[in-house]
Amino acid sequence: MSENYSIPAPKKHPLSLQIDPALFEKATDEEKKQTDVMAESTTFFKDGMRRLRKNPLAVFSFWVLVVLIMIMLFAPMVVPYSYEEIITVEGVRDKGAANLAPFQYSAKEQAYMDKYGVRIFPHIMGTDELCRDYFIRVVYGTRVSFLVGIFASLMVLVIGTIYGAISGYFGGKVDLIMMRIVDIIYSLPDLLVIILLSVVFKETMDFSSVPVVGKLGTNMVSMFIVFGLLYWVGMARMVRGEIMGIKQNEYVLAAKSMGASGSRIIRRHILPNCLSVIIIMTAQEIPAAIFTESYLSFIGLGVALPMPSLGSLANAARSGMQSYPWKLVFPAASIVLIVLAFNLIGDAMRDAFDPKLKN
Amino acid sequence: MSEPETKKSEYLVEVKDLKEWFPVKTGWFHTTPLKAVDGVSFNIKAGETLGLVGESGCGKTTVGRTLLRLYEPTGGEFYFNGELVTEKNIHPLRKQMQMVFQDPYSSLNPRMTVEDIIGEPLDIHHLYSSRQERHDKIMHLMELVGLNAEHATRYAHEFSGGQRQRIGIARALAVDPKFIVCDEPVSALDVSIQAQVINMFEELQEKLGVAYLFIAHDLLVVRHISKRVAVMYLGRIVEIADTDDLYDHPIHPYTLSLLSAVPIPDPKTARASKRIILEGDVPSPLHMPSGCPFRTRCRYATEQCAKEAPALKDRGGNHFVACWNK
Numbered sequence: 067m068s069e070n071y072s073i074p075a076p077k078k079h080p081l082s083l084q085i086d087p088a089l090f091e092k093a094t095d096e097e098k099k100q101t102d103v104m105a106e107s108t109t110f111f112k113d114g115m116r117r118l119r120k121n122p123l124a125v126f127s128f129w130v131l132v133v134l135i136m137i138m139l140f141a142p143m144v145v146p147y148s149y150e151e152i153i154t155v156e157g158v159r160d161k162g163a164a165n166l167a168p169f170q171y172s173a174k175e176q177a178y179m180d181k182y183g184v185r186i187f188p189h190i191m192g193t194d195e196l197c198r199d200y201f202i203r204v205v206y207g208t209r210v211s212f213l214v215g216i217f218a219s220l221m222v223l224v225i226g227t228i229y230g231a232i233s234g235y236f237g238g239k240v241d242l243i244m245m246r247i248v249d250i251i252y253s254l255p256d257l258l259v260i261i262l263l264s265v266v267f268k269e270t271m272d273f274s275s276v277p278v279v280g281k282l283g284t285n286m287v288s289m290f291i292v293f294g295l296l297y298w299v300g301m302a303r304m305v306r307g308e309i310m311g312i313k314q315n316e317y318v319l320a321a322k323s324m325g326a327s328g329s330r331i332i333r334r335h336i337l338p339n340c341l342s343v344i345i346i347m348t349a350q351e352i353p354a355a356i357f358t359e360s361y362l363s364f365i366g367l368g369v370a371l372p373m374p375s376l377g378s379l380a381n382a383a384r385s386g387m388q389s390y391p392w393k394l395v396f397p398a399a400s401i402v403l404i405v406l407a408f409n410l411i412g413d414a415m416r417d418a419f420d421p422k423l424k425n
Numbered sequence: 426m427s428e429p430e431t432k433k434s435e436y437l438v439e440v441k442d443l444k445e446w447f448p449v450k451t452g453w454f455h456t457t458p459l460k461a462v463d464g465v466s467f468n469i470k471a472g473e474t475l476g477l478v479g480e481s482g483c484g485k486t487t488v489g490r491t492l493l494r495l496y497e498p499t500g501g502e503f504y505f506n507g508e509l510v511t512e513k514n515i516h517p518l519r520k521q522m523q524m525v526f527q528d529p530y531s532s533l534n535p536r537m538t539v540e541d542i543i544g545e546p547l548d549i550h551h552l553y554s555s556r557q558e559r560h561d562k563i564m565h566l567m568e569l570v571g572l573n574a575e576h577a578t579r580y581a582h583e584f585s586g587g588q589r590q591r592i593g594i595a596r597a598l599a600v601d602p603k604f605i606v607c608d609e610p611v612s613a614l615d616v617s618i619q620a621q622v623i624n625m626f627e628e629l630q631e632k633l634g635v636a637y638l639f640i641a642h643d644l645l646v647v648r649h650i651s652k653r654v655a656v657m658y659l660g661r662i663v664e665i666a667d668t669d670d671l672y673d674h675p676i677h678p679y680t681l682s683l684l685s686a687v688p689i690p691d692p693k694t695a696r697a698s699k700r701i702i703l704e705g706d707v708p709s710p711l712h713m714p715s716g717c718p719f720r721t722r723c724r725y726a727t728e729q730c731a732k733e734a735p736a737l738k739d740r741g742g743n744h745f746v747a748c749w750n751k
Contacts, residue, residue: 110536110580316532320596323493324546325519334545338536 110419114342117418124414127407134404138208146187147199149206150372163197165390191396195386204396207376210369211356211404214286218293218355223348225294226301231332233302234309245306248299256296256358260367263288283370289362293355301347308340315339342419349412353405360401376401436504437636438469438492438604443501445484445491449711459710461487463660464501466737469653471603472630474637476651476668478644478683482707484660485640486527489606492638493524505604520550523597527609529589533581539592540577543567546599566595569632570625587618591625598629604636611646623650644687648672653743656680659710659718662737666744676746679719717749725750 078086118124147153153163155174163172169188171179179186190201233244267284312318313336321331337344362368363377371378376397383393443465446458462484469475477485491498494515503510505518523546526532533542543563546552553559564574570591581589590610597605607626611619623646629635641647647654648668655665656679664677675681682701689695703722708714714721720730729749737745 316526316528317534319490319495320524320526320532320593321534321545323490323495323519323524324549324596324600325516326545326549330549334537335534339534341536 110342114415114419118414121414121418123410124418127410127414130403130407131411134208134400134407135212138205138212141205142202145190145199145202145205147202149198149203149374151198153193153197153199160197163193164195165386165393166193167390168192168392192390192392194382194393200393200396203374203379204376204400207374207379207397208400208404210373210375211359211401214289214359215352215356215404215408217290218297218358219348219351221290221294222298222301222351222355223344226298226347227305227337227344229298230302230305231309231337234306235313235328235332235336237310237313241306245303248302251296251299254296256292257362259296260285260288260292260362263291264367283373285362285367286369289359289368293358297351297355301344301351304343304347305340308343309336312336312339345419346412346416349408349415353408353412356401356405356408435470436468437471437506438467438638439502439504439507440468440488440492441466441502441504443488443491443503444499445487445496446499451711457711458499460660460713461710462491463713465657465660465662466501467655467662467665469604469636469638471636472634473653474630474639474651476647476654477638477640477657478642478647478654479657480642480683480707482710483657484710485642485657486608487660488657489524489608489638489640492606493519493522520546520552520600521603522606523600523602523604524606524608525590525593525597525610528613529586529593530613532593533589535580535582538578538580539567539572539584542581542592543595543599546596550600552600562599566599569598569629570595585618586614587622590614590618590622594622594625594629598633598635601633602635604638606638606640608640609642610639612641612643619646626650644672644684656683659707659713661718661734661747662745663719663748664744664746665737667742670742670744674744676740676744676751677719677748678723678725678751717747 078084078088142148153160153172153175155172155178158174160172160174162174166172166189168191170192171186171188175186178184189199191204192200194200194203229244229248233241233248264285267288271284271287318331318335321335326334359368359375360377360380363375364381366378366381368378369375379397380394380401383390383397387394443462444460445462446460448456449459451457465484465488467475477488479485487496490496492503494510494512497512505522508514508518510518537545540560540563543566544559547559547562553562563577567574567577572588572591572595576584576588581592584592590613594610610626611622614622626637626639627650630637637650639647639650651668653665654668654671655662656671656677657663658679664671664675664680671680672684675684678701682703685699685701689698705722708718708721714731716732716734717723717726717730718734720726723730725748727750735747735749737747740746
């Protein structure tokens with residue numbers, strides 16, 4: 067290329083309207099260097115995160131979730147009550163502590179504080195009809211919701227991605243059979259399956275000795291199983307569709323021509339390219355699972371008592387709604403906050419990571 | 426390339442009567458074979474280039490992909506270095522056969538760095554013993570195709586079309602192949618970049634002694650790079666000859682019309698020259714005409730053409746033509 071510069075500039079015709087080529091001068095080496103500078107190398111993930119951080123709603127939702135998770139993790143260490151503990155004053159059960167308003171003390175507690183000049187830890191959200199601290203119950207309810215949401219979406223992620231990837235990659239008859247199975251599962255009514263499974267489990271199995279699961283109860287086990295059995299189909303369909311498209315790209319063909327194995331092609335070429343869809347689907351699966359858990363608990367199919375869940379708390383508060391409205395407001399507000407925050411983040415992730423929406 | 430020539434064949438690549446039919450559903454229970462490639466034979470010597478030209482949809486790309494077993498051939502034989510290529514021995518042979526793709530935008534994985542793209546064939550065939558050796562090999566390849574070392578950690582979307590095609594070529598060269606199928610490697614590039622890439626192909630051939638099957642529809646590019654040229658029409662080779670012989674003395678009526686369609690840069694010569702314009706469209710490969718596939722558009726067609734397909738016959742000087750009348 068360099069020899070081009072030695073060619074003398076052509077003479078300008080006197081009548082020509084063109085700019086006189088003689089007016090041009092050669093770029094110096096320093097000036098040429100300026101065009102060499104390329105933009106900072108960005109990966110797909112970095113680029114997506116940058117766009118995600120620019121979205122104020124996503125950032126706000128993120129911090130809301132961080133605060134909620136902090137409360138969820140640390141409140142049980144700070145608050146001296148447990149979720150199943152009936153309030154006692156000096157070792158005696160305090161019957162007057164039922165249905166207190168937020169930050170209200172019962173007569174006995176007031177007398178105790180006056181007598182010793184100490185402060186009892188306040189009931190931030192009041193108490194329930196069985197004299198239990200309501201705040202700590204809501205916190206535990208939130209824990210249950212998060213646990214369900216994250217476990218369910220992880221299960222959906224793993225099963226759905228593997229199933230969809232296999233079906234989409236191999237195509238043909240394999241795909242046909244696998245997708246008909248998905249169709250069948252899609253048509254099963256999930257609520258019915260949960261009810262049936264929890265009845266069966268209640269009769270046949272005892273989970274009470276298993277550490278976490280025992281506290282949550284058989285209903286939760288059947289719910290997890292139902293998530294594992296039924297909810298991955300949406301993810302599988304999505305991943306399969308995406309892979310069908312990616313498979314057509316020449317880089318997959320190139321890998322095949324180099325002799326790459328099927329699993330290598332899926333791992334190195336196909337899955338990384340549908341990562342955005344997988345992330346987005348997972349983020350949107352969490353609020354859906356939390357919502358399912360809440361409404362199942364609301365209709366009495368959720369966690370076993372005395373473990374609270376946001377849905378069962380809301381259900382219990384229904385009867386005293388006119389006298390003690392805050393008992394409905396607090397669990398309902400946390401469901402709304404969690405689901406809304408997850409949904410907003412999920413939407414923002416879709417906008418940030420979906421290359422088709424890039425402008 | 427100091428391996429002893431143990432095999433008797435003088436050709437690196439020998440293709441005999443290659444067929445690739447795709448089943449197409451034409452009804453509830455009927456499938457009709459789409460004869461994308463229907464009996465193609467050619468040979469390529471080591472370090473030589475065979476150009477393969479023809480209009481869109483004539484099966485050029487399918488020939489290349491079938492050779493590399495991206496499609497399972499319906500029939501025919503392919504000998505590589507005297508060895509019959511089958512499904513069983515293809516994996517080690519992939520080290521010696523590579524492919525450069527048409528579209529430099531979709532043939533590179535957007536989630537991989539240049540280093541990983543070029544290193545992938547090395548990974549697959551375990552051609553290095555340490556990370557350092559892998560890195561050194563990749564750097565050498567990048568230098569060979571004219572890429573800067575600092576490009577190694579970048580992603581494909583950060584490059585221009587010509588640079589991307591260089592990455593694709595470096596990837597093909599990574600395993601030190603003897604034969605590369607170039608599937609329209611320059612047709613997606615800008616004209617000025619085309620020249621650079623074509624020249625690079627020639628330089629690499631001189632340096633490394635690779636043989637190319639150069640698939641293109643740009644006749645001038647093919648003339649520039651090829652030693653021999655094959656013209657395809659509807660899945661068959663209609664004429665194959667040494668490059669200058671074919672361009673200066675074309676015999677088959679299809680080749681004649683194809684060559685007359687080459688744009689001529691000088692308008693005066695262009696006006697003076699007579700173009701042979703073919704009538705009608707290419708017949709659907711699902712409903713191939715009987716006999717010679719070109720007869721529906723051929724001005725010399727006779728009854729014999731409809732009855733029987735002409736075979737490739739030597740017209741002297743290694744010039745093969747499949748036509749009854751010319």
